[in-house]
Amino acid sequence: MTTPFQRTKALVLTKELLQRLASLGDNAVPLSISAEAEALLKHYLTLLEIDAAHRASPEIFGPSPPFDRHIPNAEILGILDAARQAGVRE
Numbered sequence: 001m002t003t004p005f006q007r008t009k010a011l012v013l014t015k016e017l018l019q020r021l022a023s024l025g026d027n028a029v030p031l032s033i034s035a036e037a038e039a040l041l042k043h044y045l046t047l048l049e050i051d052a053a054h055r056a057s058p059e060i061f062g063p064s065p066p067f068d069r070h071i072p073n074a075e076i077l078g079i080l081d082a083a084r085q086a087g088v089r090e
Contacts, residue, residue, distance in 0.1 A: 005062035008050060012065055015044050 021029060021037035045053075051064040 004058060004060060008054065008062035008064065011045060011050055018044065
């Protein structure tokens with residue numbers, strides 16, 4: 001069962017992933033992926049909106065960051081670090 005904290009953490013980490021994909025450029029990921037990530041970010045929830053959702057429905061959404069257990073996904077960070085080490089432009 002997904003907890004409100006896990007749901008909010010997923011929203012925040014997804015936003016961070018989209019931001020990284022949008023900033024990597026076409027040397028690390030296809031330009032179409034970067035462009036799509038950037039387009040999705042234009043309509044993505046802000047932390048203020050996530051916090052408002054938490055206040056309105058705490059049984060569905062947990063608090064917005066900063067929260068103690070907010071740790072970026074190690075697998076995604078590893079992929080991005082490998083791209084950086086390979087000389088890929090960010």
